[in-house]
Every structure is written in structure tokens, then in C-alpha cells.
Amino acid sequence: MMRIRTIEISVGAFLVAGALALVFLVVRVSGINPAAGAETYTLHARFDEIAGLSMRAKVSMAGVTIGRVTAIEIDSEYGEAIVSMAIDKRIDNLSVDAGARIQTEGILGGRYVSIVLGAEDEYLVDGDTITETQGAFVLENLIGELVTRMGN
Amino acid sequence: MLRFLRLVGQRGLDVLASFGRAGILLFLSLWHVPGRREWSLYVKQVYQLGVMSMGIIVLSAFSIGAVLTLQFYTQLARFGAQDSIGLGLALVLLRELGPVVTGLLFAGRAGSAVTAEIGLMKATDQLSSMEMMGVDPLHRIVAPRLWAGFLCLPLLAMIFSAVAIWGGSVVGIDWLGIDDGQFWAGMQEGVEIGTDVGKGVVKCVVFGVVVSWISVYQGYDCVPTSEGISAATTNSVVYSSIAVLALDFLMTLVMYGEFK
Known part of the structure; x- marks a missing residue:
């Protein structure tokens, strides 16, 4: 039971890491500023x-x-x-x-x-x-x- | 001469048949909504294919980012253009190296394991005994691995690019003394969300599908002997790598090529 829990936690961490990496690429690397509307x-x-x-x-x-x-x-x-x-x-x-x-x-x-x-x-x-x-x-x-x- | 022709024809038909089998395999495995009980199988595969690949992805990403920065620096510093290193690094990683290197590493690290695992299951008759028990191995074994691959490769590629840019910034800003502001500003000025990040993601998704598909198919279709499994594992890595490189070229041609 403990092992399954570890797997779930690390998978969760992996998904979060992937999402964070995408956010980093979008915000820091391509420098999208959500505040600057496309008006x-x-x-x-x-x-x-x-x-x-x-x-x-x-x-x-x-x-x-x-x-x-x-x-x-x-x-x-x-x-x-x-x-x-x-x-x-x-x-x-x-x-x-x-x-x-x-x-x-x-x-x-x-x-x-x-x-x-x-x-x-x-x-x-x-x-x-x-x-x-x-x-x-x-x-x-x-x-x-x-x-x-x-x-x- | 006739024998040669017959051989060519035979080979051609074999290839066509295996494409057909691969297509049927893909269709039958994905044509299935996983039940609540099967959910943990998917999580386990994401763990096997994704989490366990993190080590090699992060390590190679960091070193590739660092090396690229060093090489860019030695060339660009001659023209006093070391401020555009950030942009060059980000574009190279997002457009090409991130998806491609992740695809190759994933084929070597995770794809081969999937092929060997499924091949061994076939050789030890686990797949046929599952069928006997009324469990479809396509749904229980193949589908989780396919979906996990589809999901993991894009995520790994995002992590790869992010870590590599971070590695480049460590080498460039902290060691070589490139201006911090110029490094990031140059990057943000030149990188477009759609053409660079977006198209990179499209590439990753395509690679994810192709590499997982090839790996699973090679395992499922292998000759159930020890030589068969070893040949299937080799084929899986070789075909995946070729597919990744060839598709990358095609996609680059279409996405960034001059004909529009």
C-alpha cells in the first residue's frame, strides 16, 4: 500500500513539474505578459x-x-x-x-x-x-x- | 532476377502487413475507456515511463544547455554579440533540440523497456493466459503504456527545455558573465509563444505518439523467443530514432519552411 502511495505522489510531482516547465517556457522564456491585453x-x-x-x-x-x-x-x-x-x-x-x-x-x-x-x-x-x-x-x-x- | 523481384515484393508486403497490424493494434487499444479499477495501471505506467526518465532527461538537458551556451559564446563573442546567446539558446531548444533529444532519449530509456517487457510477457505466455481469463491484454497492458507515453514525452520535453535554458543561464550568466538582463530580455523579445513554444509542443506530441506506438507494437509483435525479444528491442530503438529524426525534418520543413 505504501509503495502505491509513493508512486502516486511521484507521478503527481512529475505532472506538476511538467506543467511548471511549460509555464516557465511561456512566461519567462517567451515573455508573455498576461496584463498587456491585445487591445x-x-x-x-x-x-x-x-x-x-x-x-x-x-x-x-x-x-x-x-x-x-x-x-x-x-x-x-x-x-x-x-x-x-x-x-x-x-x-x-x-x-x-x-x-x-x-x-x-x-x-x-x-x-x-x-x-x-x-x-x-x-x-x-x-x-x-x-x-x-x-x-x-x-x-x-x-x-x-x-x-x-x-x-x- | 525473378527471385530478386519476388524477394522485394515479399518484403514490401511484409512491411505493409506490419503497418496494418500496428494500425489495428493502435485502434483496438485506444478504442476503450479505462474503468475505475484500471486507473492505477495508468498511474503506474506514467511512473515507469515518465518519473523514471526524469534523471537522464534532467542531466542531459543541463549539460546540453551548458555546452550550447559555451559554443555560442566562443563564436558570438568574436562579434561582440554574446547578448543574443539567450535568444539562440531558447530558439534552438524550443524548436528542435528539446523535442528531438527528448524523443531519442525516451526511445532509448522508456521505449526499449516497454518493448522488452511486452515481448517477455508474450514469450512467457502471459498475454495469452490473460486472454484465456477473459482480460484483453490490449486494454490491460498496451493501452496504459500508449497513453502514458503520449503524456510523458511532451511533459519530459517541456522539462528538458526548461532545465536546458536554466543550465545555459547558469553557465552564461554566472560563469561567462553575460549580462543577466540581456540574456532574458533577448529571449523574451525573440521567442514567440505560437511559433516557438506552440510548434515545439506539437512536435513533442507527435513524437510521443510515434515512439510509444513503435515501442508497444515491436513488443507485441515480436517473435516470442530470446532472440526475437532482443531483435524487437533493437528495432524499437532504431525505428523510433529514425522516425523521430525524419518526422522532425518534415515538420520543420512544413512549420518553418519557406513554402506556405
């Missing part, structure tokens, strides 16, 4: 060059993450990229002349979208498009330009 609204922005911006890239303001890139499409008529972003609902004061810029983390880091506040009183709402944009800075283009100029 977001969508904004679009057109860029002439996105150079390696990827889905789920950060959208940040003053270096603080306020959203994620949710979709990247191409407008083949104008040769522009349309980037859709899910922005935290709490950031609801982005004015209609707010700017979006694609920047790089560090010199070789990943690309992210940086939002700069504007001055207008009217605010962007769900589905709006940011018009003041600046595409990605492509190092190769700059080097190419430099080489051509030095040639002259």
Missing part, C-alpha cells in the same frame, strides 16, 4: 523602401515599443510598400501629421518602425494611413552614390 488598432503607412523590415517587427516611439508590424503589402502601381501596424490602444494621440520612419537597431540590428508625433490636433484612428514617411536607409545605395560622386 490594438491598425494604422497603415506607405514607404518607398522597407529594406528588410519583417512581420512582427517593432513599432516604437521614442524607443519604447508601442506596437508590431502585422502585414506588409506591395502597391505595384506606385512601387510602394504598404506596412500595416497594430498599435496599442492606449497610444491614441498620434496626430494626423505624425511621421513614420524605418530605422535600424544598432549598425547590423533588425529594422523597426519609429513613430514621431506631429503637431496637429486631429488624431489618427483605426484604419488611417500615416503620410509623413521616410523609408529605410540602405547602406549600399549610399556607398554607391559616394562612389559615383568620387568618380566625378
